[in-house]
Amino acid sequence: QLKKARIAPTKDIHLVEMEERMWYNLELDSQQFMVPGIVVVLLTIIPMMLSAMSLVKEKEIGTLEQLMVTPLKKHQLLLGKIIPFLILSYVELAIVMTVAILFFNISMNGSYLLLALLSLLYLIATIGLGIFISTFTHTQQQAMFVAWFFMVFMIIMSGFFIPIENMPKSLQGLTYLNPMRYFMFIIRDIFQKGSGIIYLWLDSTLMTGFALVIIFLAVGKFQKRVS
Template identity: 50%
Template sequence: MIAPVLYLIRKEFLQIFRDHAMRGIIFVVPLIQLMIFSYAVTTDLKDIRIAILDNDKTIASRNLISALVESDYFKLVSTAPNPKHLRHNLLTSDADVTLWIPLGFSEDLATGNGAQVALNVDGSNSSIALRALGYTEAVVRLQAMKSLESFIQASITIPSNQTPSTNWDLQDEDQIATSPRIVPQIMNPRLIEPVMRFFYNPTLESRYYMIPGILVLLITLISAFLTGMAVVKEKELGTLEQLMVSPLTPAQLIAGKTIPFVVLAYFELAVATTFAILWFKLPLVGSIPLLALCALVYLLVTLGVGLLVSTISNTQQQAMFTVWFFLIFGILMSGFFFPIENMPVIIQKITVINPLRYFIEIIRGIFLRGATFDDVLPNLLPMLVIGLVIFSAAIMRFRKRTK
């Protein structure tokens, strides 16, 4: 008995396309979300504000400064006259990082015993601080290496040893302070040089990592939210009773209420994927049919959640907040923002029942690594099990209510 299901679907689409707000939610909001998320939610650090005090004023120190300033990562905000000023820059948040090149830097470097610079980082935003520290350290190290090479090449006579007597303390214990000690290999500083290459996302664009996750969020919102709301809306209107006194079977009713949102979710996925590929140049390495198949399994979960929530909610607000409540946990524990490996073991164990975790892993795999069916299977199977459990529970509760 397919006919009544088709009539239900037609009615559902008629209502969806007649509703201004709904049209916006379906066609405009996803693209806006994709744009904003993709540009804003980035873990790449650019324009780290740096304040520099150069007491050395030699070719080596100037080279170091220009290496920092000319990279995309740093923006010179102040050249400080004294250490106090550097500290003030950090305190007032005018700078994220301060660098102090002491007098004798160049000479120390040339001795081959290592030269010291003072690097102070504002640690109040720990994730920015750690990354800024990493970048700065890398640039300083590289530049020191280059300077040393030029010293060696110029065969400058190594001056007598001097222990640096500089006081490194900026009088602030709260700050992360580090002083990389540059100890070069005198004979051949490039004896061992690792050649590194990142696979699947060679330039480590955080966008490539985020966009697949955003696609998951989009189809989760469309399918779980809208299904739940659509069913509860009929409850609010009393039309659900009208459907229940008609000869529709519960199976037909469930099909008629979920299939429109499967269609919409696929539409959404297709539009967002196309947009991501054309606009953000996101690579889609894997197979589209596999992506569609995995999405179907995932929809089993979200539609199940939507239906289940609709059986326990009496108003659309209740349904929305209930879905939202679970969605927040789902997102935070999915590895979308924070890697699951970094979570406490007990939380890691809880994420085993988080369907978002699997789907994000699958969709990143298909997009970036070209994962095959065999590759995604370890994530697909648990997702299927979760989907079957939730969907059957939803159907059972739904049938009980319609009985």
């Protein structure tokens, strides 16, 4: 039998067939990829815009100067501005997540707690950037236009529309200065892959570093402007 098998005609030999399977998003549903990105976009636009325009509005109507003469320190004053926006942003996150899961059937395979903690780091970065913008703008219109400029740059360079790998090499380097790049990667991995902090620690660390730098610049610029 072995001898017969060796001289069997080649037409009876079955070749190995390769079958491709997706590990994540098995049905290749574009909503599973785009909707988490929209969550990031909303968590960028609203907190940054509100924080930038809020302080500028207080400068316009004169209430900021009144707060300056109180015993509050400058970082305490800014902290009082940041906390309400954080609370509002978390309400926004809860609403957007509910809509994404219930109405768009987006699969949430990761930890809600991890998403909430990493969202805090990103919100600190975006709110801090909005406060930084408010330190060198004088009207709400200026703050709005400057904030829109930053937001358009962040969205384009985040991989939301165009994969970062498909960008020119020179532009790929600029994406490392964009905190939205890191959070876009984080939230998609949590939604689709259920990734934990062990896998997301590098992007989380870089996003944390950006948040600390922008808060430091915002506080420093604010104190210098006041003095």
